[in-house]
Amino acid sequence: MAMAAIGLHQQLLCCPGSRALSSYRPCLRSQKSRLVLVASSSSPPSPSSETSAQTAESCVNLGLSLFSKGRVKDALMQFENALSLNPKPIEAQAALYNKACCHAYRGEGRKAAECLRTALRDYNLKFGTILNDPDLASFRALPEFKELQEEARLGGEDIGYGFRRDLKLISEVQAPFRGVRRFFYVALTAAAGISMFFTVPRLLRAIKGGDDAPDIWETAGNAAINIGGIIVLVALFIWDNRKEEEQIAQISRDETLSRLPVRLSTNRIVELVQLRDTARPVILAGNKETVSRAIEKAERFRTELLKRGVLLIPVIWGDYRRTSVEKKGFGLPSKAAASVPSIGFVCRPIFLIDRLSGTGICR
Template identity: 75%
Template sequence: MVAMAMVAAQQFLCFSKSNCRITTTRPCIPLHHFSSTLLRSRNNKIQFPLISYSSSSSQTPETETETAESCVNLGLELFSKGKVKDALAQFETALSLNPNPVEAQAAFYNKACCHAYRGEGKKAANCLRTALREYNLKFGTILNDPDLASFRALPEFKELQEEARLGGEDVGSSFRRDLKLISEVQAPFRGIRRFFYVAFTAAAGISLFFNVPRILRAIQGGDGAPDVLETAGNAAVNIGGIVVFVALFLWDNKKEEEQIAQISRNETLSRLPLRLSTNRVVELVQLRDTVRPVIIAGKKETVTLALRKAERFRTDLLRRGVLLVPVIWGEGRETKIEKKGFGLQPKAAEALPSIGEDFEKRTQSVTAQSKLKAEVRFKAEAVSPAEWEWWIRDQQKSEGVPVGEDVYIILRLDGRVRRSGRGIPDWDQIAKELPPMEAILSKLER
């Protein structure tokens, strides 16, 4: 009996090994990695472990439980195949499955990308507002993502960016906080000035408070009463001081808001894509310290004439690092986007740099900079012209220039606006104005 039992047990073990083996087809990725990969592009989707059960007689995979995580991943996969409607349905399903904050952020963000691709700017903006307000989405992600290039050319993006710049409950305050930090770096003494404005206003107010009883006594007269004119003069000085310091405080606040708005425009400008002569697509931020872009915007005839005149000064302008970027009004609205992905065409989207630590290292790398210098020529093509046109029109409004007028904008080596003008640039004057790249003034401009 014992021998038979051992034989039966051995047969049972053999059957178990041959009919129910567990195979792991994908490596397991820890959950803490999930937050950084859910928002990646369709080419870098996260993979989660899949356990399958196989049998020698019949292979029947166990039905997987649908989760928010799996729906987001499936949506990204459908998105990569151009099935935007199906991808949108998966992201909506993920939101209905009680997702955690990271999964909800990813679902809302990718849902916004779907709406942007379909031209539904209002729906895309609402999804992004929710992700910004409730799930701590960084506004820089919206600025950097090529999948949202078409959305950034819409009025809804302008409204969303303005809300983010002002801060508040609707979109959170992280973007405004970042802008204020940059503003404080550029104007380090603003806080000190404000302190003195408040201190002097308080001192004048306290002095005026004690002057009021003296004025009343002076008006009543009598023995020991202070002089009316002297007391009134002191009160007038205090009132004048309060008015002046309050006005200075408000003026400083206004200047700060203007500076923050300009920083926001500069941030948007730095993320605009260009196609170099080698057909490589880069963002403008990657060309910092390398070239001085000159944006020429206007009607086709004006831009063509400006480029033709620039050819006569080509050598002098190249010595000064000038890179011409022509933008023709209305060209972006006429461009048809091939529906194989979000925003940019696939080749352009793949050529854009990834955002994050790798991107920062690459932009600061000496090797990468030297390669870019070798690829940069005299003229570059504006990728996503509608987005460029939107930025230029916004810049025109800020400078009081009629929107849609032919203009040119000269940028510094550090990417900020140097100056702008109307009509066709005076290339001879620009060549005299800009120092050569090897000059000390150019090094100070970096």
């Protein structure tokens, strides 16, 4: 759940592997103190006093503690209670995010998407957190995640502009002169428009004729140049915008694919993003015969592939069968997708088939 525990000196969302046990301790100590007070008091405390002692922070921490014990339904109730106790923005973000993780665990993709959409829009949740969290792996395989990602890529009032802003920054790094080109497109279009503003009256005077009328052919030529320049510059500006949108869509797909888990030939499970700067993943997609033949041909180059850090990922389209998993999310399934035998530095895909479709990686 990325364990978004709220501590006094703690980050909002911890790393996926950490459970932030220290954040539970204040809650446990407070429970012990209440037990002592009950033992020494002649009358038990009223339910209203216990309810009034609850805070959004304590509800979130208690929900995390309950979830770590497998009590997902009770944890979900605590996160909902936290949202009803006038939480601070950081507390509301944590409650919504962990509530979404609970819904993902229960297979409620639509409710999880709504919680994440609210956290993205109102509480500045980073979309990269959703991409990185292994506890949301099942949610990322649902159509609701694809819709959410598309909304975040386009940006808007319903979901915010945080993810799109991050994508645009990456796009600017890959195409550093796009902003300069746009500046010149706008500046030259404005100059042509101003020139056209003065050329139109001269053209009308040239058409009417007279002793002091300008030459009609020269004036018409200037007007044609201005109009042609405006058309060309506007077309270039629109073309550049379309290229940027295509690039942002490609970056979004790459960011999603980079979180795909794969199993190495050593049975170690890693995400593709962890292989950056250490290996060169190559996806071999096709039917079983085609992939097996490609692996056999690559066998003689195994030493060279190992030396260059090439990682072969076989993906068999034809023999893939969806395996039903009762519990969704929070870890990887026990059964991986079928794949051909590895020949050394080869990895096997997990959750790869569904999410490669429609990404354009094997066109």
